[in-house]
Amino acid sequence: MCKQGHDHSHKEGIFGPRTELYFAALSGLLLLIGFLLETLLYSRANMSLGFYLLSYFFGGYFTLKEAIHEISKGRFEIDFLMLVAAIGAAFLDKWAEGSLLLFLFSLGHALEHHAMGKARKSIAALTDLTPKTAFLKKKKNTVEVPIANLKKGDIIIVHPNSKIAADGYIIKGNSSIDQSSITGESIPVDKMALTERPPEMENDHQIPEEHRVFSGTINGNNLLEVWVTKVAADSTLSRLATMVQEAQRQKSPTQLLTDGFQRYYVPFVILLVVLLNFGFLVVDESWGASFYRSMAVLVAASPCALAISTPSAVLSGIARAARSGVLIKGGRPLEDLGGLTAVAFDKTGTLTEGKPKLTDVVPLGSTEKERLLKIVVAVEGLSDHPLAKAVVRDGKKMLSLTDIPPAENLEAVQGKGVKANLDGRSIIIGNLKIHEEDRRVSDIIKEQVAQLEHEGKTTMLVQEGKDFIGILGLMDVPRAAAKPTLQRLERLGIKKMIMLTGDNQNVADAVAREIGSIEARGSLLPEEKVAAVKELMVRESKIAMVGDGVNDAPAMAHSTVGIAMGAAGSDVALETADIALMADKLDTLPFAIGLSRKAKAIVRQNLWISLGMVALLIPATILNWANIGVAVIFHEGSTLLVVLNALRLLGYKKEG
Ligand code: ADP
Ligand code: MG
Numbered sequence: 001m002c003k004q005g006h007d008h009s010h011k012e013g014i015f016g017p018r019t020e021l022y023f024a025a026l027s028g029l030l031l032l033i034g035f036l037l038e039t040l041l042y043s044r045a046n047m048s049l050g051f052y053l054l055s056y057f058f059g060g061y062f063t064l065k066e067a068i069h070e071i072s073k074g075r076f077e078i079d080f081l082m083l084v085a086a087i088g089a090a091f092l093d094k095w096a097e098g099s100l101l102l103f104l105f106s107l108g109h110a111l112e113h114h115a116m117g118k119a120r121k122s123i124a125a126l127t128d129l130t131p132k133t134a135f136l137k138k139k140k141n142t143v144e145v146p147i148a149n150l151k152k153g154d155i156i157i158v159h160p161n162s163k164i165a166a167d168g169y170i171i172k173g174n175s176s177i178d179q180s181s182i183t184g185e186s187i188p189v190d191k192m193a194l195t196e197r198p199p200e201m202e203n204d205h206q207i208p209e210e211h212r213v214f215s216g217t218i219n220g221n222n223l224l225e226v227w228v229t230k231v232a233a234d235s236t237l238s239r240l241a242t243m244v245q246e247a248q249r250q251k252s253p254t255q256l257l258t259d260g261f262q263r264y265y266v267p268f269v270i271l272l273v274v275l276l277n278f279g280f281l282v283v284d285e286s287w288g289a290s291f292y293r294s295m296a297v298l299v300a301a302s303p304c305a306l307a308i309s310t311p312s313a314v315l316s317g318i319a320r321a322a323r324s325g326v327l328i329k330g331g332r333p334l335e336d337l338g339g340l341t342a343v344a345f346d347k348t349g350t351l352t353e354g355k356p357k358l359t360d361v362v363p364l365g366s367t368e369k370e371r372l373l374k375i376v377v378a379v380e381g382l383s384d385h386p387l388a389k390a391v392v393r394d395g396k397k398m399l400s401l402t403d404i405p406p407a408e409n410l411e412a413v414q415g416k417g418v419k420a421n422l423d424g425r426s427i428i429i430g431n432l433k434i435h436e437e438d439r440r441v442s443d444i445i446k447e448q449v450a451q452l453e454h455e456g457k458t459t460m461l462v463q464e465g466k467d468f469i470g471i472l473g474l475m476d477v478p479r480a481a482a483k484p485t486l487q488r489l490e491r492l493g494i495k496k497m498i499m500l501t502g503d504n505q506n507v508a509d510a511v512a513r514e515i516g517s518i519e520a521r522g523s524l525l526p527e528e529k530v531a532a533v534k535e536l537m538v539r540e541s542k543i544a545m546v547g548d549g550v551n552d553a554p555a556m557a558h559s560t561v562g563i564a565m566g567a568a569g570s571d572v573a574l575e576t577a578d579i580a581l582m583a584d585k586l587d588t589l590p591f592a593i594g595l596s597r598k599a600k601a602i603v604r605q606n607l608w609i610s611l612g613m614v615a616l617l618i619p620a621t622i623l624n625w626a627n628i629g630v631a632v633i634f635h636e637g638s639t640l641l642v643v644l645n646a647l648r649l650l651g652y653k654k655e656g
Contacts, residue, residue: 020062021114024107027059031099038096052095059102060086062109078302085295089628092288100629101299108636115643116312119650122319123244129181129216130237134165137225147215147232158213158224167235169194169204169211172225178218182237182568183583184325188220204229205570206384209584212569236568240582243329243574244322248315252331254603255310262303269301276622293624300617300631305638309606312646317599320649325568325582326592333561333578335603338596340560342540343494343589344533345518346547347501347511350565350586352476354386354548358394360452360473364445372470373399376462379420379427382410387458388418390474414551415502415525417460428463429472431504433523435461441468456510458503481586482515488590490517496540500529500555529555546589548573563589591654598652606642613638 015022034051060083067079082105089098134150135142135157142157147165150156155171158164164177174192179185194211204212213226216237232238251259276297279290314331321328328334345351363372377395380388381404396402407427411419416437417430428434432449435441445461445468452459457473486497498519501508505522512520521532533555536543545552545559548566553576556562564570564577566584574580581588617634620626626634 018110020106021110023058023061024103024110027055027057027099027103027106030055030058031096031103034099035096049095052099055099056086056090056095056102059099059106062106063102078304081298081302085298085628088291088295092292094292094628097628101632104632104636108639111640112308112643115640115647116315119312119315119319119647122650123241123248123315123322129163130232130235131163131165131215135159150228150232152228152231154228156226156228158219158226160219160221160223162219164213164215164217164219164224164226166215166226166228166232167230168213168226168228169197169207170213170224171195171227173222175222175224176220177213178220179214179568179583180325181216181218182214182240182325183585184323184588185583185585193225205572209569214568236574239574240322240327243327244318247318247328247330248311250330250332252310252314252335252603254335254607255314255331258306258310258607262307265303269298272301273298292628293621296621296626296628296631297618299628299635300621300626301614302635303610303614304635305610305613305642306607308639309610309642309646310603312643313599313603313606313649316646316649317595320652321592321595324588324591324654325585326588326595327567327574327577327580327582328592328596329578329580334596334599336542336561336596337544337579337593338600339542340494340544340593342496342498342536342543343489344498344500344536344543344545344555344559346529346545346552346555347499347503347508348386348476349548350546351482351499351515351518352478352511354476356387356390356458356474356476358391358398358472359457359475360471361395361398362448362471362473364468364470367467367469369470370399370401372462374404375422375427375464375469376429376460376472378404378407378422379410379418379429382407382420383412383418385412385418387460387474391460391472415528422464425465429460431459431523432461435463435468445471450506453504453506454510456507458507478511478515479586485586485589486515486517488587489593492590492593494593496536498532498536500524500532500545502526502529526551526554530558533558544579546586595649595652599649602645602649606645609638609642609645 030051034048034055037048037051063079063082067083070077070079082101086098086102089101130147132146133144134147136145136150137155137157150166156165170191170193172193176188177191178188191210191213194207214237215235273294276294277290279285279293280287314334317334318328348354361369361373363369373395377392377399380391405422407420407422409421413419413430413434416434417428419426419428421427432441448471449459449461452471452473457475460472461468462470462472489497497517498521499508499512501522502524503522508520508522512518524532529552533543533545537559542560544561544563545556546563546565547556548564548570553572556577561578562576563579563581564573565581565586567573567577567580568582579592613634617626617631621631
């Protein structure tokens, strides 16, 4: 009977967007004058009737407009029913009550729109963060152009302390950039120019964070030149805003439940109201009295508060989360998040920094260290795995000569390593699994590998043709935030936390020892990660998988909620996850869980308020304890209360 997604574009009038509110106020004022004239001057004369009529006009104007709009679409909703009740009251010569009904109903609507508009605005504010124009660098000069005209490959000038107009990477200058509009993190991030873009960075997401900038973020004190990589409509910020907007339309489980309830409830109410019109046949009263009662019941029973109770909380919750850099894609993940009992984490880049350093280079047999490094750098240069990048970066530093031979035919073996050709010989780099696919690795080598792994190092064995030519050891450190975050999650009641990694068990154990409260499962292939998530789903009711969204996407898809970290830099993560933590910060996770629980609690309170009110008002109106006036006061009052209660989420504090 009540609508949820109010489209109030047609609600604007001569006084601007607040016309509805002013009309409601006028209606109330006219009602008051009419009422005073009637009671004080005992004049039942036309004068007070005149004021009531005017009050009807201002109170009923938007209601009538809305009702006509609905009826033209074949829907009979609350506005129509309220008009019926008001006309019925007038028909019974109860003008004061009729105008009270229209006054309060229009006031309630106006306030509700105003309140919901507040939450909507905080979402719309996201898109307003992008500047309208950019300074495009031409050959001789710079010109100011609308951002819609920017193309990939353009160079824009960003002045100090101004907003960056496009996604791209810095090619000149360095600066501290406030990325809070996207990540929610207000501490500025240092960024610097990428002077020469290496050919292996084919895709934009391969460009390191320290060079990339996002539209809508704020430049620090230095002038920058930015190479544009995305057109305005594809920018991270505009996609984020679109996703948040779409998210609030996704119905949550509770909303589906209340919608289902209303499907039975509304016909029941209509039947009840019709039957009550025949009350005069049963009790000794006039038809007018029966009709009046049925109108009062109609007002009392309209489930407006119920209809708005969940959507308003979901809207506020999503808006609040977005402000702290947490994208929650709909009511379902918002509700699920609070009920999690277990969380699975990816190791690399999630619990650890994801910035491994090459610490050990051990040549085997007669191989020289220099040659081993050259081969490894050449092959890994073709891979965009984080481990490969680290090897290339650090390996190049260790090399005295820089003539790297070209490798070709790279084949990545998920969770195991890579294969490629170099000067006609086959090169295999990876963990023991990739080498043991077709041959045995000697115990002496295994011993050496195990030695490094016990120190918590990720190892790679390098094979050239038939020979093992070396072992590499890499060290990745746990994030500083990992330990405190896991402790907070534990305090929030997350009983089970596990780490799923393709890395060796010894390394996984070493990380787990350091951060505590987590069970480590190593040497998992991507499909084994999925199996581990599925297995956990059986034992725990609701689990989350936290990862980078790139090679963890399948495991995320199989969990109750897939959570991606550092989504600002990765399009894939932004698209695939149910929840995207825009900043590369683990500690937004407990915040999101806390917010979700608060949202759930508010939804529960709202259901009690709305259903409780209906349960009280229906008998009260049937038994004539409450007239139309009282019914409409409580009806509108509970609707407003529910919306205001939901808006409390906008002010949810990060800690505690
Ligand atoms: P994680 O679960 O930590 O994200 P992956 O599944 O991506 O790890 O990789 C698992 C293991 O496969 C790595 O620990 C490494 O031993 C091996 N590996 C993957 N890619 C490469 C590569 N490019 N070079 C060498 N080894 C690799
Ligand atoms: Mg990974």
